[in-house]
Amino acid sequence: MSLIFGMMDVLNLAHGVLFLAGAYTAWWIVGEAPSWPRFAAALAVAGAAGALAGVGLSLLVGRLARRSHLDQALLTLGLALIGADLLSIAFGDDVHSIKAPPGLDGSTAVLGKIYPVYRLVLIGLGAALAAVVHVVVERTSLGALVRATVADRHMVAAIGVDERKVKLVVFAVGAVLATTAGVLGMPVLGVGPGLDSTELILALVVVVIGGLGSVRGALFGALVIGEIWSLGRDVLADVAPFVQFGALALVLVLRPRGLFGAATGARS
Amino acid sequence: MTPAGLLDVLGLRSGYRQGTVLHGVYLSLKPGRILGLLGRNGVGKTTLVMTVMGLVRPTGGMVRLDGDDLTGRRPDEIARAGIALVPQGRRIWPTLTVAEHLELAARHARGTGRSADDMYQLLPRLAERRRQLAGQLSGGEQQMLAIARALVTRPRVVLLDEPSEGLAPLLVDQIGAMIKAMAAGGVAVLLVEQDLHLAFGVADEIAVMAKGAIVHRSDTPAFRRDPATARRLLGIQA
Numbered sequence: 001m002s003l004i005f006g007m008m009d010v011l012n013l014a015h016g017v018l019f020l021a022g023a024y025t026a027w028w029i030v031g032e033a034p035s036w037p038r039f040a041a042a043l044a045v046a047g048a049a050g051a052l053a054g055v056g057l058s059l060l061v062g063r064l065a066r067r068s069h070l071d072q073a074l075l076t077l078g079l080a081l082i083g084a085d086l087l088s089i090a091f092g093d094d095v096h097s098i099k100a101p102p103g104l105d106g107s108t109a110v111l112g113k114i115y116p117v118y119r120l121v122l123i124g125l126g127a128a129l130a131a132v133v134h135v136v137v138e139r140t141s142l143g144a145l146v147r148a149t150v151a152d153r154h155m156v157a158a159i160g161v162d163e164r165k166v167k168l169v170v171f172a173v174g175a176v177l178a179t180t181a182g183v184l185g186m187p188v189l190g191v192g193p194g195l196d197s198t199e200l201i202l203a204l205v206v207v208v209i210g211g212l213g214s215v216r217g218a219l220f221g222a223l224v225i226g227e228i229w230s231l232g233r234d235v236l237a238d239v240a241p242f243v244q245f246g247a248l249a250l251v252l253v254l255r256p257r258g259l260f261g262a263a264t265g266a267r268s
Numbered sequence: 269m270t271p272a273g274l275l276d277v278l279g280l281r282s283g284y285r286q287g288t289v290l291h292g293v294y295l296s297l298k299p300g301r302i303l304g305l306l307g308r309n310g311v312g313k314t315t316l317v318m319t320v321m322g323l324v325r326p327t328g329g330m331v332r333l334d335g336d337d338l339t340g341r342r343p344d345e346i347a348r349a350g351i352a353l354v355p356q357g358r359r360i361w362p363t364l365t366v367a368e369h370l371e372l373a374a375r376h377a378r379g380t381g382r383s384a385d386d387m388y389q390l391l392p393r394l395a396e397r398r399r400q401l402a403g404q405l406s407g408g409e410q411q412m413l414a415i416a417r418a419l420v421t422r423p424r425v426v427l428l429d430e431p432s433e434g435l436a437p438l439l440v441d442q443i444g445a446m447i448k449a450m451a452a453g454g455v456a457v458l459l460v461e462q463d464l465h466l467a468f469g470v471a472d473e474i475a476v477m478a479k480g481a482i483v484h485r486s487d488t489p490a491f492r493r494d495p496a497t498a499r500r501l502l503g504i505q506a
Contacts, residue, residue: 141368141371141372141375144364144368144371144372145372147361147363147364147368148361148364148368148372150363151361151362151363151364152359152361154323154343154359155353155355155359155361157322157323157342157343157344157347158321158323158343158344158347158352158353158355159347159352159372159373159376159417159421160344160347160348160376160377160378160421161344161376162342162344163344
């Protein structure tokens with residue numbers, strides 16, 4: 001989820017609205033009658049929409065490449081507000097929810113408490129996805145190219161690689177992950193106006209805790225916050241919302257650059 | 269001026285938001301020859317290198333490689349045309365291993381580039397460190413890596429910006445040997461240097477820059493025989 005923030009040095013505040021769009025896609029396609037084919041269709045449509053949106057965002061933000069983070073943030077925030085309003089017009093202001101796919105809609109006992117199966121699956125999926133992204137980024141040549149672009153994109157260009165294409169692909173993958181997360185999160189979170197800002201803040205917390213510009217940090221932060229958020233809500237229901245911000249405050253006080261952040265900025 | 273070199277820089281102008289830095293630079297590089305570019309701090313040597321590489325946008329003039337106009341092209345296009353950069357401060361990617369640096373640069377080389385293995389034979393020290401993150405290497409090893417990264421792209425022209433910066437004398441000599449070997453292979457080299465020992469040791473010709481323009485050019489022995497000029501242009505005892 002935090003690929004674009006952490007890795008491409010762009011404050012993409014449209015991230016939340018991509019998640020929202022994924023969730024509405026799930027509502028639109030799956031609706032009241034959850035089935036595996038409908039879930040698969042929702043994932044495919046949301047994925048395709050996410051890829052297109054990511055490419056579009058990358059091209060727009062690319063025009064501001066020489067400007068400050070604030071300009072990029074304002075552009076993406078503006079697009080996010082427009083996108084969220086368009087989704088409200090299309091789907092109304094009601095809060096919708098869908099059921100988990102058949103077979104995953106039950107509950108099971110975890111540490112003596114009843115816990116929904118779908119949430120466990122979601123946690124597992126998140127961990128698996130994090131592992132896949134980690135392996136791709138840390139162990140493959142494509143990942144090396146992405147890491148090099150994060151560290152010094154000018155030197156990537158200086159060996160003959162069009163670094164704008166790297167950015168385009170990372171943007172698209174980041175956006176696909178966001179819309180996919182929207183579909184997958186729908187049975188747990190439901191969807192309605194305001195979901196985008198909740199998710200955006202969560203993603204910002206993840207990136208800041210992990211450390212801006214750190215691939216491993218972003219994944220680690222996502223996993224930590226994901227676990228705190230998912231399990232915490234059931235096990236420590238009263239304080240869960242504060243735990244994640246408490247963790248953020250603690251990291252910012254003890255280690256302002258994040259858990260895995262570089263000591264100095266990678267930009268040149 | 270008649271362009272005659274492999275790389276011709278003709279009246280190049282560029283700068284930053286704060287103002288113009290290059291006020292019409294002329295120079296040409298020939299295959300297998302090393303041009304040492306000297307000058308005081310802030311005269312525009314690094315800006316010249318960055319502008320030729322396409323990392324700073326030119327506002328006037330022309331950059332030609334073997335007759336092809338590269339002016340205003342993107343840095344990746346300029347790199348693929350055959351110009352490589354060893355930048356000031358090395359600018360290696362600290363989160364990549366030595367092997368990843370060389371494989372990445374070799375994969376995007378024009379034609380069939382030198383392989384990473386060729387570089388390991390040339391630089392056994394890098395071979396020993398191939399699985400190590402570049403950020404953990406010593407300054408000298410990082411500089412060797414920066415040079416090797418440029419060479420695996422199989423360039424026709426190499427721009428080196430202060431490769432001796434912060435290195436011990438023994439390492440500076442090794443870097444000098446690498447630069448000579450590059451030129452012996454037919455590469456045209458532009459060597460921006462503050463270290464006169466290195467520049468005089470390897471360069472065939474010396475050019476001096478002042479206030480964004482080339483103000484002197486002569487072959488190295490002639491420059492060394494004329495300490496008055498060196499003192500006037502560089503403010504040092506050459």
